[in-house]
Every structure is written in structure tokens, then in C-alpha cells.
Amino acid sequence: MTGQHAILPEVNKHRNASPSFLGFDPVGKQFKVFAEGTYPCFMETDFWKILTLGTEEPTWRSINGFPWYNNRSSEGICINGVLYYLASRSADETSTHMNTICLDVRSEKFKNIDTGRCHVGLIHGAKLINYKGRLGGVSLEYGKDDIGRRVLELTMWVLEDVEEQEGSANVFTLSDDKIVDEEVFVAGVTSRGDIVLSMKRRVACKPFYVFYFNPESSVLQSVEIQGFGELVGNIKVFVDHVEDIRTLDVIKTSARTEV
Template sequence: MKRGKFMEPIPTDLIIEIFSRLPAKSVAGFRTLSKHWASTLRSPGFTELFLTRSSNRPRLLLAAERNGEWLFFSSPQPQNRYEKSSHLDYHTKFSGDVSRYICSYASGLLYFPDLWLSKDASPVICNPITGRYESLPDLMRYRNSRGFLGFDPIGKQFKVLSEAYPFCDQREHHEILTLGTGELSWRSNIISCPAYNRSLSEGICINGVFYYLAQTVGVSSCVIICFDVRSEEFKFIDAECFNDQLDDTSELILVNYEGKLGGINWKYGQAGERRTVELCMWVLEDVEKQEWVKYVYSLPENEVLDSCDFSVAGVTTRGDIVLCMKYTCKLFYVFYFDPERNTLQSVEIQGFGANLEAVGNRGRVYAFVNHVEDLSVDDAKQLKSSISQVKHLCSCCNKVSQPNYHY
């Protein structure tokens, strides 16, 4: 009798369990093997199981930008408070200059208001894990306008909100575009959003509502603009607590704090010869009453954090405030501050590669917390192009060339 002749087939339940633990990119590949696999791996049951698994192991998404090149990595967020190091997984690379307002993140996708992929700049939505993207139609807007990406978790739909002329009642305040609905086109929104002077921050999408900080017209004061992604309705929330940030909002970040809108800023102090770091966090405890609560934290002493440039990346689902070093280097750290325990966990992140770790080639790092893969968001249908197929013009000879995507 030949060995293995009567091997029992692997139970379907076990196969589904195995596939639910794979990266979304691998699942997408297996879907193409046969109609049976496509049907199994696209079923609502498997999609829900995969999302649950992915939500239980959120990742830190890191984008390293250097001279117009964007390299995307991810790393597991710590599952316990004793982890000291983590290794990066490299995903893909985009080559293209961007505007002064970098990008907007929502549910695994990134929106660049202006990205030069080849000859011309255009708004671009991309999946930094798979390298798929979609160039959006250009639109008229004033030069200081921003663009934001929002996600409706019920309808599983992405929408782009772009400022047009928010300060003028006689012109379009905003343009809105819905992804994945056939022909892409911008729709004007004139009257539903009250006029404001300018936006002051990058935004954040929480449970289908997009928030960003803005400055009012006339008497300068801070307000939060709320955009419901599904209904496309706007409203204002008073945010006078941020009025002292009007002159410089570069270090202020809006965060999802346990499902509530929050804002975090920080400042340096001095304790003897040591530099200290103080975090200020405002949390919108009651949306209807527009009540904010302020928390102030002095971070525990940490030799690396006290001497490096860092930015706030966000707040994890377990409530840790994440601080990330601003530039790639050989010893690169991400810090997780637990406000309840007043503890600071340092995690060394390895794997940027020799080029980015070299002193003369440092890249600016942008971090996004709680990155979760959702198979119900089918980027193969919504994002029609692949970065691997982009042709670039050589700056020396002006001839088409394929870029080298090894880092």
C-alpha cells in the first residue's frame, strides 16, 4: 500500500481557521486558484472571521518618506508590556512628490491630495500593503485646502472630502467623491457646512464620522468640523480648549481615544540637566453637550525619548498613547505610554534596511496605529491600478523607465 493513499482530507473548518490567520494579500492570491476557493474565501462568514482575527492583532503602519519616495512597512503592536523589540514587514513603495499636506488615513487606505506618480500630479488613494491605487479626477480648490479620507463601516464605503472654498458662502465649500461606484466624479457641497476660515489639522475618522480642527471666520476660535461619511452631513463642535494652538497646530494630533474624539499635544520641560516631556490630552466626553476633559501627563524618564525628535502617532485600542521617532535610524524606537499605570514601554523597531538606517539617508517617518485588514473592502475593485505597473520618466534622459522597488 502506498503511503498517503488513504489520507483524510483536511476539514473545511480547519482550512478556514488557517486562512483566517494569513495576511490579506495572501488570501487574495488564494482566491484566484479556483471558483471553490474564491467562493469560500469571499463568504460573509470567512470575511467576518478574518476581520475579527485582524482586529485582535492590530499593527503599526509606518511610512518612511525620503526624496519623494515612500516606503511602507508594518509591525505588530505589542501584545504585552514586556516586549522590547519588533521586526518590520516591508510591503510596497511609491515614488512621487506630494503636496505640503501629506496624507489622510482611514481603514487601511491612504489619500494623497497631490501625488506625482508619473508626469502629472493628481489626488490618489492607495493601499500601502498591496500597492494598488486609484488616481482621482483633479479639482479646483484654493491653495491651502486639505483633503480627507473617511470610511463608513456600515456601508463599507470610502469617501473623499476635499475643501474647495470653505470661507466663502458664494462658492462650493467642499467637493465629495465616493470610491467604488463606477465612474469617479466630484460632487459639490455648497450650503450644508457653515463657512470657516481654514482647517488646522489632519483629521481622523471614528465610527463613520470624520473630524478635523478648523479656525472660525471673523473672531478667531477653534472648532471641530464633523462630517458624517454616510449621510454627508456637517456640524460644528466647539473646541475653544485648543485656542492656544491657533498659531501652531503642527504638533497637535486628533486621536481615537476608546471610541471618543481626543486631541494630544506636548511640550518640553527641564528637570536639572534632563529634558522632560509633558503630554496634554483633551477628550470629548459628551458630544451633545460639547464637553471636553483635559488630562496632563509627565512621562517617566527615558534616555532615548528625552534626546530624540518624536511625534504622537495615536492611541492603541488598549489605551496606550503611541510616540514614534520622526526619522529612520539604526536604533529606531516606538514608545507606548500607559496613562493609567504611568509606564513607558520602549520597543526597538528593526528592519528599515541599511539605506534608510544610514545617517545621510534618513527618512521622515509617519505612523498610523491600529492598522486592521478588512477583506470586505475589496481594493481590487475600488483601486484599479497597481504601482508595479507605473512608468516613470528618467530625470536625466526623459525616457520611460521602470523604478527599482528594492529598498
């Protein structure tokens, strides 16, 4: 986090907001914003817009050659100068094909990865993660084991080779009472490869836990978070966050000037 902020010009006057991604080019040291200029449709020639931050008068430019899709299925994640997101397109009225879209931030070129070829067990709604410098994804599903106990199935896939479109997938079954008694979500992954799971809500008179799961050792650790007092409701969890006084000053200034 740099503590800087910028107000972007409108992408499309006919829309209040456009889905967008933030990418970073580590070679040129530039941040770029990629946004959908119009409603997704493969007939549009100016579907994607791009804006480079740090210029005197940032303006949106059109990008050609994007891969078309019907629905974007995930948030974007930028790893080593490449922006990734999941998308689906309908082959016909009965089937949907899932793909991973790659966008090189520096060259502004798209690449389409066939998920079926990667065999990465891609699931709609997966949380994209940076797993030790490689693109990964995690999805959760509650179910029951052979004796009827409630368990949590964690599916994790990793894109091992982008050029060859090869990947690996594993399914882990978690049965700890703390993690199956309450709904949890994927908060992210640590730099050493631990998947961070968190309870979605803080309930009165109940402890609140954050979980660390290591897929290499299959070890699950739980950490109780205290200090909420009487606070109840939805909780946001950020992984590897570092406080920056400059950022806090910007937030406080913005809060004072907004009405």
C-alpha cells in the same frame, strides 16, 4: 486595507491638488472623499465637494451648509462614520478661535463643536486619535522641570460627549532619558489605548526607539527597533498595520507601470 485603488477626477481645474479627507459610512458600507473645491472662503457656495467611491462614474458634488474657517489645523480622522478635523477662525485681528468640525459621512451634514465649551485643552497642531471609539487629541511640548531637567509634556484630551460638547484633558510629564534626548512625534494609538510615540529620525550609531504610553496607568515602555543597518534619516511609523499580500501586489504593479 482592501488593496483597491481609484483615480479621482479633478476637483478644480485651476488647482493641481485640493486638501481632502476619506470617510467611511459603516451603515451604507461606502467610502466617500470630501475635498475643498476652492480656496477657503466663506463667500463660496461650492466650497466643499464630495465624491462617492464604488459608483460607475464617480463625479464631484457640491455641499452646502459647511462651517467656514480660516485655516485647517489638523489631518482628518474618521470614527464610527463621523469625520473630524480641527479648524481655526479669526474672531478679529488679535484672537483666533479653535473649533472641531464634525461631518457625518452618511448624511453629509456638518456640525461645529465649540472647543472652548468642551474644555479639552485643544492645542494648535494636535494629532487627532481614535481613543477607544472616541475622538481624542495629543500634543507634545518640550520644557524643563523644577530642577532644570529637560522633560516632555504630553497633553491628551478626549471628547466624552459630542452632543453635550463635553470633554476632558490631562497633562503628563515624561522624563525618561530615551524620550527626551531625541525629538519624537505621535504615531497614533493602539486599540487598547496606548499612545505610540516614535523618534523622528534614525541617527547612525544610536539605537532607535518606539514608545508606548498608557494614560490610565501613566506607564511608559520603550521598544528598541533593530535591523536598520546603515540606514539613517526620517522614519515613518504606522500603528496596528497588517500586511496584506493583495495590497503588496497592487503596490508592485503600480511601481512597474509608473514612469
